[in-house]
Amino acid sequence: MKKLLISSFDLEVGGVERSLINLLENFDYSQYEVDLMLYRHKGDFMKLLSKKVNLLPEIPVYSTFRKSIKETFKDGHYNIGYSRILSKINSDIKGRLKGIVEPGYYQMQLMWRYTLPFLPVIEKEYDLAISYLWPHYFVAKKVKAKKKIAWIHTDFSTVETDVNMDLKMWNHFNLIIAVSQACKDAFLKKYSELQDRVIVIENIASPDFVRKMADEKVDNLLMKDKRFKVITVARLSHAKGIDNAVKALRILKNRGYDDIAWYVVGYGGDEKVLQELIAKNDLKGRFILMGKKINPYPFMKAADLYVQPSRYEGKAVTVGEAQILAKPIMITNYPTAKSQVQNGIDGYICEQTITGISEGVENLYKHPDLREVLSKNCIEKDYANFKQLNKLYTVLKEIK
Template identity: 60%
Template sequence: MKKMLISSFDMEVGGVERSLLSMLGHFDYEAYEVDLHLHSHTGDLFADLPSKAKLLPELKAYKTFRKSIVQNIKDKQFPIVLARLLAKYRVAYCKSAESGYKQMQYMWRYTLPFLPALKQEYDVAISYLWPHDFVAEKVQAKIKIAWIHTDFSTIETDKVLDLKVWKQFNHIVAVSEECKQAFLRKYPSLADKTTVVENIRSPKLIENQANEPLESRMAKDNRFKIVTVARLSHAKGIDRAVQAFKYLKAKGHSNIAWYVVGYGGDEEMLQSLIQENNLENDFLLVGKKMNPYPYIKAADLYVQPSRYEGKAVTICEAQILAKPVLITNYPTAVSQVKSYEDGVICEASIEGIASGIEEMLHNSGLRSQLTSKCKSINYHNEKELEKLYELMN
């Protein structure tokens, strides 16, 4: 039996964490003895971890990444505080909306000397969430595999620093072909070690959870209901959704409501934007939900207004629940939807989102067509794990 490690950050509610749960739920535990390392033993999905994967003890130094600098000062983690301040200073003049990626890189690089290594040696070590410095530098393994969940062509990273980490892995796994190609446009030298393994899906589990009770406000809402499940961040484009919704209301579409399930750093900004446009009763941030599927099931339309994605888990989940889906034309969109077959891809702008929704509102035949197509598709893809087993052997 091979000894393997899977490493990730925590189990907060998110697409990456749900895909990790699905992978762990379908793993071949007869062939692999699996250790799971989480930097922080936190998150609403933590209780859903399968018992067959052995959870390693939490290491105090790695938990610091989820704590504020002030809290780390109180905990007397002074070297780590200094490293984080240095990372913050280095990106202080960066004007990118996603400069947080670079800051995270520098934070890991400067903090590494103060972080403990794992003593156990493994046959295989998987780093499931970027940055991959922990598995690259602090884990001994014969084979190392790093996962890509995002579109690297759209985010700002330190390429030199990134390459130093990527080169320490035997294989790099992207969650879609488009995600892989976007990555290779940035790092063409890594083509020989980059491959695709799609997120593992559990349609029956999603369908069962979708049948759980829905909170009363949405259950009693008789309007045309749009639903989005996403982190409240720049990447997910919820700010554009608010503006598109304002445009639709101004055109006289009064009998619609938009429910956004999720949480994140942009919540305060989005609430202000909603209030400024007098949409408090129509564009609703319902917060973090352990089970978002009843919301998706109750939707008349699922919309993903993202600026970029790797391969959004939530889009496929909406398709599993046979919902008409509208997504923006971000660079990897064609890996998720065949436009006018199992969903619609609209222009990636406020006007494009509004126009796409308007088309869906007026064309019930199109919505029915998309629903029928999704019902005819078999979304089981457990065989994707065979690709991973091949890499590990």
């Protein structure tokens, strides 16, 4: 039986984490022995983890990557703490000099580069090691395996990274898996040298699970709201464009659309900024941050329209789940959008601007016939894609 290692950060509520849960739930354990390395054993999705996976014990020094710098020092990991401070200082300086809106990706690269000397190697040897979430330095440098695979969920054309630093890391991997063709194409524009190593395996969707969870009874304001309900399920971060959604709703309010309510399920570092933006635009009670929900599906099912206002995506898991629930969907025209929906068929793509979002919502609000077409086409499509796993099994069979 071949030995596999899969690594990720934790199992907090998120699209990547949901796709990992689905992958592990549908894996063929009769052929493979699977170890899971989570840097920190934390998150609401821990309870959804397949019992067939062998969860490795948490290693304290790796858990620091999901802790604050203050907690890291408190736990006695001083070298890690100082390395993280240095990475933040250097990335902030580069961000200011180059006008980078979101230097966090570069900061993460530096963090791993500076902390690697202080991280232990995993002694067990594997046939295959999979790094499920960027940056992939752990599997690249600290794991022994015959073959190594890195998974990419992000549109790399939209994020600022040090290409040369990343190439040294990517060269440790035999294969790189992108979650969509558009995600692959964007990646290769940045790392063209890796052309022969990249394949596409879509996120594993579980329609039966999503529909079952959507039928759960919940008592919430959204379920009782008689207004036209827009919903977004996303992390509260710059990438997801929730700030643009707030401003778009303000435009709609100014146009006299008083019966539109926008709900957001999710959490993240931008919550305070968004609450202030909601208050500034006089949208309290209209734009509602619902916080973290382990099960967002009843709320998605109860809404009239699902909107993904992102600045960039690899392939949004939540959009696929809304399609499974046959919701009319609108997404912004981020670079990988056309790999997510067929415009006018099973989704609607609007301009990636505040005006574009407001006009898109207005159009779908005013045309229930269009919403019906989008919903009907989703009903007729089979979103189960377990055969995607066969691509991974093919790679495994090639390992001698």
